[in-house]
Amino acid sequence: MHRRRFLAGLSGLALAACSGSGQAEAPPTTAGATSTSGPDPQPDASTAPAPPTTTEPGTDWRPAVPAVAPFALGVASGDPTADAVAIWTRLIDDPLTGAGPDGPVEVRWEVASDPDLDDVVAGGVTTADAASAHAVQVVVEGLDAGSVWFYRFSVGDERSMVGRTRTAPSGGADRLRLAVASCQRYQDGTYVAHRHLAEADVDVVLFLGDVIYADGGGGADDVRPYDSSPPRDLDAFRRRHARYRSDPDLQACLAAHPWVVTRDDNDVTNGWGPDSDLRVPAEQALVEHHPMRRSGDDLRRAIGWGDLADLLLVDVRPHRSPRAGREASLGAVAADASLRADDRTMLGPEQETWLGERLGASNARWQLVASQVMVGDLSVELGGDTLLNNDQWDGYPAARRRLVDQLRAAPAPIVLAGDLHSGVIDVLRDGDGEVVATELVTPSISSAVDDRIATAVSAAPLFRSDLLEVRGGVNGWVELTVGPERTRAEIVVIDAIDPAAEPTVAVSALIDRTGGPPTVTG
Numbered sequence: 001m002h003r004r005r006f007l008a009g010l011s012g013l014a015l016a017a018c019s020g021s022g023q024a025e026a027p028p029t030t031a032g033a034t035s036t037s038g039p040d041p042q043p044d045a046s047t048a049p050a051p052p053t054t055t056e057p058g059t060d061w062r063p064a065v066p067a068v069a070p071f072a073l074g075v076a077s078g079d080p081t082a083d084a085v086a087i088w089t090r091l092i093d094d095p096l097t098g099a100g101p102d103g104p105v106e107v108r109w110e111v112a113s114d115p116d117l118d119d120v121v122a123g124g125v126t127t128a129d130a131a132s133a134h135a136v137q138v139v140v141e142g143l144d145a146g147s148v149w150f151y152r153f154s155v156g157d158e159r160s161m162v163g164r165t166r167t168a169p170s171g172g173a174d175r176l177r178l179a180v181a182s183c184q185r186y187q188d189g190t191y192v193a194h195r196h197l198a199e200a201d202v203d204v205v206l207f208l209g210d211v212i213y214a215d216g217g218g219g220a221d222d223v224r225p226y227d228s229s230p231p232r233d234l235d236a237f238r239r240r241h242a243r244y245r246s247d248p249d250l251q252a253c254l255a256a257h258p259w260v261v262t263r264d265d266n267d268v269t270n271g272w273g274p275d276s277d278l279r280v281p282a283e284q285a286l287v288e289h290h291p292m293r294r295s296g297d298d299l300r301r302a303i304g305w306g307d308l309a310d311l312l313l314v315d316v317r318p319h320r321s322p323r324a325g326r327e328a329s330l331g332a333v334a335a336d337a338s339l340r341a342d343d344r345t346m347l348g349p350e351q352e353t354w355l356g357e358r359l360g361a362s363n364a365r366w367q368l369v370a371s372q373v374m375v376g377d378l379s380v381e382l383g384g385d386t387l388l389n390n391d392q393w394d395g396y397p398a399a400r401r402r403l404v405d406q407l408r409a410a411p412a413p414i415v416l417a418g419d420l421h422s423g424v425i426d427v428l429r430d431g432d433g434e435v436v437a438t439e440l441v442t443p444s445i446s447s448a449v450d451d452r453i454a455t456a457v458s459a460a461p462l463f464r465s466d467l468l469e470v471r472g473g474v475n476g477w478v479e480l481t482v483g484p485e486r487t488r489a490e491i492v493v494i495d496a497i498d499p500a501a502e503p504t505v506a507v508s509a510l511i512d513r514t515g516g517p518p519t520v521t522g
Contacts, residue, residue: 063161063253070092071153073089075255076088077151079291084139085140086293090128091105092134095242096243098235100134102130103129103130104130105155107128109153110151110154111149111150113147113150117150122140126138133288163255169305173309174484176204179200179206179480180370180478182208182419184244184446186247186446187226190499192249192500193503195252197253197257198257204258204303207259207262208262208264208371208442209265211267212266214230214267214269237282241288259290260370263286264373265419268283272317279318308484310362311370312367312368314355315351320346325395329385332380335385335386346393355369359407362411366414368414369413370415374393374417374420374439375400376393376439392419411513414511415437416442417439418444421443421444421447421448422472423441423471423476423491423506423507424440443478445475445477453472456472471493475495475496477492486511487511488508491508491522492505505522509521
């Protein structure tokens with residue numbers, strides 16, 4: 001079913017539950033100030049929140065925007081390891097028309113230890129050709145661990161902007177600053193969130209899908225309308241990515257930090273599954289526009305950050321069982337025997353095994369599991385039915401139980417999710433009712449939700465006590481400061497309509513490595 005249908009229907013139920021003596025009241029915007037885990041412990045230095053900074057400590061680097069032809073889409077880096085990182089650009093003159101080179105072009109790349117690129121430590125020449133839309137992706141190896149690097153591309157006398165990236169630490173690490181984001185529908189708002197993230201003191205940006213929206217260009221009431229039909233072939237998907245990547249704030253954020261990118265549904269088409277005939281062209285265009293290392297037939301992968309954290313990305317779309325359940329009231333789906341079947345899967349057997357083995361073998365202090373859609377329970381019991389959105393993990397309860405069992409075997413798991421266009425802090429419990437993991441759902445960068453959906457999401461804690469904090473229908477991101485013993489998570493919100501907006505921390509959570517519910521404040 002469509003998420004909007006379920007949540008819009010749920011909003012009516014939520015308003016009824018919140019009303020008194022026949023007079024409807026606005027639902028609460030939070031589920032409560034603190035969890036039951038006791039007073040807020042004093043954070044250690046590695047997890048104390050730090051104000052955003054506009055420079056990397058020890059440098060005077062700034063992202064140089066706007067980009068110019070033939071590097072009109074800027075530069076990016078991603079998927080760092082202790083000795084390597086992938087760097088990217090695409091040769092194009094006009095992002096909106098796709099105008100660029102015709103034949104193969106030799107592109108020089110260089111990586112240095114300084115922003116002026118005086119101390120070059122690696123470089124080479126590669127060929128960009130039409131088969132890959134003149135995209136350039138280079139995995140630069142042999143770099144020192146835990147270091148900041150600067151890179152640039154050139155064609156003849158033309159040079160790209162300078163990007164900044166970093167390698168992961170190789171052993172002991174006492175801090176990881178991770179920004180978690182998703183859902184950046186171009187026409188719904190500005191990318192002011194990216195402008196602030198470009199200036200923030202973060203190590204990595206994790207983007208959990210809906211990098212583009214493969215829908216129509218929007219209407220006259222949109223913030224940034226454009227005239228375009230939904231993409232249906234490779235060239236159209238390439239043009240859609242180029243339009244999004246033409247935004248200078250997005251270019252700045254991509255140039256400022258290494259990214260780890262995956263996809264959700266709107267990168268292909270809303271609610272797609274294994275039988276989608278758009279997967280192949282959409283996936284090729286996505287990979288052409290992001291530096292990522294992939295193997296196999298999905299986008300799962302693992303990123304290690306020394307002995308501090310293992311980041312495990314799953315791919316929830318290409319291997320899932322078909323949706324199940326029966327149509328019910330409120331535009332929802334009701335759980336039935338077919339939906340509850342034990343053999344239903346969200347990840348597919350091979351990926352489930354991969355995740356379980358990775359979690360069980362992890363020696364890191366923390367295990368960060370990235371799922372594009374929310375794992376926690378948002379279903380509602382009404383009239384003897386369990387109403388739910390069967391596109392999320394709610395539609396795959398047996399698979400969710402298996403996932404929770406795998407999380408229980410990990411030393412200190414945290415689940416990261418997107419898709420909901422809302423900020424959520426919730427806990428996942430096993431069959432005995434014990435808290436297994438904290439889940440953090442990031443708001444959208446710019447994608448909007450209507451007021452009824454925001455009302456429904458904000459009121460969800462009335463029905464589910466494990467939802468410790470909910471901010472429905474907001475823009476922003478989640479910022480994690482991972483330390484050896486504690487992780488601090490902040491839901492940062494911003495007005496995506498206002499290009500001059502400033503971010504604020506709406507709510508924060510302190511997660512202790514020893515387990516139990518997090519301490520939530522805000």
